[in-house]
Structure formats: structure tokens, C-alpha cells
Amino acid sequence: MKTLAWFAPHYNSFMNLERIQEELRKQNLDAWLFFDHHGRDPLSYRILGLGAPHHVTRRWYYLIPAHGEPKALVHKVESKMLDVLPGEKLQYAGWQEHRAGVERLVSGLKRVAMQYSPFCEIPYVALVDAGTVELVRAAGCEVATSAELVQSFEAKLSQAGLDSHLEAGRRVDAIRAEAFRFLGERLKSTEPVTEFEVAEFVRRRFAESGLLSENGPIVGANGNASNPHYEPRQELSATIHSGDFVLLDMWARLDEGDSVFYDITWNGFCGTAIPAKIIDVFTIVRDARDAAIRLVQTEFQAGRELRGFQVDDAARHHIQAHGYGDSFIHRTGHSIGKEVHGNGANMDNFEIHDERKLIPWTCFSIEPGVYLDTFGVRSEVNLFLTDTEALLTGEAQRELVRIV
Secondary structure, eight states: OOBOOOOOOOOOOOOHHHHEEEEHHTTSEEEEEEETTTTTOHHHHHTTOSOOSSOOOOOEEEEESSSSSSSEEEEETTTTTTTTSSSEEEEEOSSHHHHHHHHHHHHOSSEEEEEEGGGSSSSTOOOOOHHHOOOOHTOOOOEEOOOHHIIIIIOOOOOOOOHHHHHHHHHHHHHHHHHHHHHHHHHHHOOEEEHHHHHHHHHHHHTTTTEEEESSOOEEEEEGGGGGTOOOOOTOOOOETTTTTEEEEEEESSSSSOOOOOEEEEEEESSSSSOHHHHHHHHHEEEEEEEHHHHHHHHTTTTOOHHHHHHHHHHHHHHHHHGGGGGGOOSSOOOOSSSSSSSSSOBBBBBSSOOOBOTOOEEEEEEOOOOOOSSSSEOOOOEOOOOEEEEEOOOOOOOEEOOO
């Protein structure tokens, strides 16, 4: 499998009106209508370059048409809210003026994108309330989802973001190896070791290494590894013994600026005589992961369009073919960015049918899993898409770690 080299940047993190309008024309959209009330939609603030929302007590709208100048609609109480943005500023005070203002804003437009997702298929962008969607529709506009637009402006990494992801990966990978060694050393001693203690070791090493993670890691032994979001607590944590299976899921970013997360899951066994069932399930999960990676690499290198649900299918079909389809209970992967679960396409045809395209300069996880009563296996890597290739950004686990 290919690994990552250096690539030139081509992304501006500030609002670029020309680029937004170009994307609108590509997607046959008349406009992108941004809306917020009480800071509900952080995507709008980031994409428009407004900074974090603050003291937003009245509704505002900002419309970027595919052609021409933008227009804003703001309340007279907060009339300066969007003054940093270009274009005409309309104002309202009463509810009648508000409705008339929305109608004027979208007058003559047929298809407008908003942070809306039909049937809430993509919850990450489903931020506009149903009533506001009804209001725009009543003004004569079809409301389309902005999911692909959001991905284009939120999920693409800058060169600095990519560099931060790679550096986080180097540090996380080193700490992952240290954590397995720590567990092995404790097992050799007479002192018991718990899942929580291993998690505390990881958190301490993250802090010492300049890494930040708001929660986690997941350290799950045996049946606890079958809970995909298990997190040991001091008062509720299993003791790890020789002969136990252990899953370690770690995610972190550099504790600086707008850095990008790195997110991996590895699996180990406490001892050398690994049961055949554990080896078999690990092999199935690993090969499902690799099937998804191969699909992305092959299609992307060939220049063919690929969507999130297709990647999920590649991993899921492999697991289903080996009789464990009912034990794979989550999507194959998620977008990765400044948040560990980012706003790009997810590799998902299970929890949702994600039809978003995989686009260059985005990063995402591939992490199929099989969860049984006595143990659960998940194998997670990160892929980054250049303009022409799909590349692993860290080490992919090939064999179970023998923790001795």
C-alpha cells in the first residue's frame, strides 16, 4: 500500500466568494443561503469567516448567489452582525418585515442550498430548523442540501492541516506502541493492571507529547472490546490478565492552532498462544479494511468518481461473506478534520446512505469491526486523498500485537 509523500497546498481557509460561486455553478444551484439564530450553525460562521458565534439573539440570513453580489437580511437590533461580509444589507424588525425580507432575499431563485439534509440523512449538516425551510419554500424556492458544498469548504485540508495530521500520527503511533509495552511490563509484574490504568498512561503520554484529545482513549479487554464506544472509568474498569484480548482506540491532534486529528484502532493479545477464533476474526476484519482501501486507491488513481456508501459496501460485503455481517454494527469510516468526526463524506451505507463524493485533500478513517460476546475486533487506519491518489497516513496493523 502507498504511503504519504509531500504535496503542495491549494486551499484558502477564508471565505472565497469566487470559489463559492464556482462550486454553486458546478452543482447547478442558484444560491447558498446561510442562516443562524443563537449560534446554532457553527458551519456558517467558519465558512463565511465570521469567527465563533457570539450574542446572536436575532435571526440573520446571508445569500451567496451563483452569479452576482451577495445579500444579507439582519434584524435592526443586530444590524451590524454581517457588516464584515460584502453585499447589500436588508433589515427587518417585525415578523411581517421578516417574512417579506426572506421573500425579497430569494426572489427569482429556483434552487437554493441550505444546511439541510433530506430525512436528516447527514446529521452533520442538518442544522436549519424545519420551520425556516418551510419559510424559504413558501417564498417559491426549492431547498437543496448543502452537504457537498460543506464538504468542499469544511473537509478539505490545508498543507498546514495535513502536516499537523501527519505529525500527530507519528506521535500517536509511538504512544500506541508504548502503551502495549506498558501493558506487557505490568503483566510480567505481580501488580494487577486495569483498562483504566492503560488509558491513563495514554492520556499522560498525550499531554507530555503535546497532543490533545477531549475524550478517550478506548481500552477494552475481552467483552468490553465489543462495545465500540466503551471507555473505562476508574470506578468501572476490568483488570487485564494473561490470555486476554485487548483493543486500543486512540485519537488526538496537536495541541496548537487548527490542527487535524489522527485516529487509529489496534488489537492485541496478552500472551503468545492466540486462540484460532481471535486470529480468524482479526484476519477477516483486517482484510475487509484492506478491501475498502484497495477500492479507494484503485478508483481514485483511475480518476473514477467514488462515493462514501461504495467504500462501506466493499468492507461490509467481505465481512458478510465470512458470516459476520450481523456483528458489524457501524459504518466503515468517518471524515477526519479539526474535529475527530469531520464534515466530509463518511464511508457509510449502513447507518445512512452517504452519497457524497470522495474529493481531493480530504481525510477519513477506514475502520470495519466484528463484535462478538467475548471479544470485538476493529482495525482502523486513516486515508488522505491527494489530487490523484489515496494514501495511508500511518502504519496499518497486519498482525495481532503479542503483549508479553
